[in-house]
Amino acid sequence: MKTPLDRYRLMAYIVGTxxxxxxxxxxxxxxxxxxxxxxxxxxxxxxxxxxxYLVTCLELALRYRLGIPxxxxxxxxxxxxxxxxxxxxxxxxxxxxTEHDPPTLATEV
Amino acid sequence: xxxxxxxxxxxxxxxxxxxxxxxxxxxxxAALSLLGRWQWDVSYSERGSLQNLLYAFQWWVMxxxxxxxxxxxxxxxxxxxxxRLAKTAPADTNRSADDAAWPxxxxxxxxxxxxxxxxxxxxxxxxxxxxxxxxRSERAR
Numbered sequence: 001m002k003t004p005l006d007r008y009r010l011m012a013y014i015v016g017t018x019x020x021x022x023x024x025x026x027x028x029x030x031x032x033x034x035x036x037x038x039x040x041x042x043x044x045x046x047x048x049x050x051x052x053y054l055v056t057c058l059e060l061a062l063r064y065r066l067g068i069p070x071x072x073x074x075x076x077x078x079x080x081x082x083x084x085x086x087x088x089x090x091x092x093x094x095x096x097x098t099e100h101d102p103p104t105l106a107t108e109v
Numbered sequence: 110x111x112x113x114x115x116x117x118x119x120x121x122x123x124x125x126x127x128x129x130x131x132x133x134x135x136x137x138x139a140a141l142s143l144l145g146r147w148q149w150d151v152s153y154s155e156r157g158s159l160q161n162l163l164y165a166f167q168w169w170v171m172x173x174x175x176x177x178x179x180x181x182x183x184x185x186x187x188x189x190x191x192x193r194l195a196k197t198a199p200a201d202t203n204r205s206a207d208d209a210a211w212p213x214x215x216x217x218x219x220x221x222x223x224x225x226x227x228x229x230x231x232x233x234x235x236x237x238x239x240x241x242x243x244x245r246s247e248r249a250r
Binding site for chain 1 (some may be wrong): 182
């Protein structure tokens with residue numbers, strides 16, 4: 001958990017998994033199974049975790065100067081099922097390819 | 110670089126390339142604030158709940174994040190700060206197209222940004238893919 005990339009990846013996995021559970025288990029159970037329990041718990045958790053996820057995305061985007069298309073993809077990945085796994089993989093590969101140093105931007109004045 | 114920090118930031122803010130970014134930031138902050146205001150009103154209506162109140166704060170937090178990003182990018186640009194690249198020379202030519210999306214006052218970086226303006230099939234493909242995804246999520250809403 002040392003770099004913004006680590007923090008982003010952790011949150012991407014948590015939010016991505018939570019969203020898949022919410023959309024493919026919680027929502028069907030609520031509307032066809034008439035048991036709203038899963039949707040309520042996972043939905044609320046996803047709501048809060050999405051904000052934490054966005055904070056990690058913001059940190060990542062500012063440290064590494066990610067372009068607007070990628071920022072847009074990061075935001076959308078929080079509410080389009082399965083997209084977070086694709087974007088996480090792509091972003092990690094992209095940053096590894098550009099060989100960034102451990103980030104120093106925030107501490108410089 | 111600049112005699113006065115504030116002067117440098119203001120000068121950067123008035124550069125032509127910053128105009129679309131100011132507009133984007135203002136539009137996003139206004140839209141997100143209004144969405145928060147809408148959920149705030151819903152939370153006090155008959156069908157409202159605590160959930161709507163939390164949604165309101167969620168929208169406002171997002172508006173604040175856009176404001177923070179705008180502030181940080183403006184200051185980084187004014188001070189010519191770029192992310193450090195580990196294994197590349199100072200005048201690195203293999204800066205990614207993503208980095209080039211935020212040109213800086215750093216001359217080496219500007220040169221690198223210029224080389225990145227050459228046609229990039231992979232980037233075009235990625236942008237087309239993103240546009241498609243965006244259109245799909247718009248329709249789903």
